[in-house]
Amino acid sequence: MNTNIEVKDRLLECGVKPSLQRMAIMNFLVKNPIHPTVDLIFTELYPSIPTLSKTTVYNTLKLLEEQGAIHSLNIDEKNVRYDADISNHAHFKCKKCGQVQDVRLKDTDSIQIANADKWLITECQIYYKGYCEKCRNEMN
Numbered sequence: 001m002n003t004n005i006e007v008k009d010r011l012l013e014c015g016v017k018p019s020l021q022r023m024a025i026m027n028f029l030v031k032n033p034i035h036p037t038v039d040l041i042f043t044e045l046y047p048s049i050p051t052l053s054k055t056t057v058y059n060t061l062k063l064l065e066e067q068g069a070i071h072s073l074n075i076d077e078k079n080v081r082y083d084a085d086i087s088n089h090a091h092f093k094c095k096k097c098g099q100v101q102d103v104r105l106k107d108t109d110s111i112q113i114a115n116a117d118k119w120l121i122t123e124c125q126i127y128y129k130g131y132c133e134k135c136r137n138e139m140n
């Protein structure tokens with residue numbers, strides 16, 4: 001699998017000019033499906049891209065989100081998390097270690113809401129919070 005080609009295609013499909021920095025940020029998100037924060041992305045990429053600034057990372061993520069290439073999550077009250085997986089899925093955040101994991105919904109169509117026929121819904125964020133397996137075991 002050549003992630004670079006896929007990343008470039010995704011950016012082009014979303015109408016984003018694939019500059020080196022944008023490609024690097026998108027690539028990081030695809031390769032690290034841990035829902036990273038702006039700070040983490042900057043810290044990880046800065047050593048290989050010394051011209052990168054935190055503002056660039058932030059602005060790039062904002063652009064990528066606006067163009068539909070990535071999703072942002074507000075599951076973490078302190079930091080926005082970013083996700084390159086734009087398929088329909090929910091998230092689980094561990095209240096102890098803070099990690100955010102993907103939750104695969106069995107049948108998203110089964111979530112019934114009252115105004116589904118009146119509204120055109122373009123976005124849905126479902127969050128679960130609790131303790132991950134590791135933290136749960138440590139508590140016992």
Ligand SMILES: [Zn+2]
Nearest residue numbers: 094097132135
């Ligand atoms: Zn945990």
Ligand SMILES: [Zn+2]
Nearest residue numbers: 083085101102
């Ligand atoms: Zn996710």
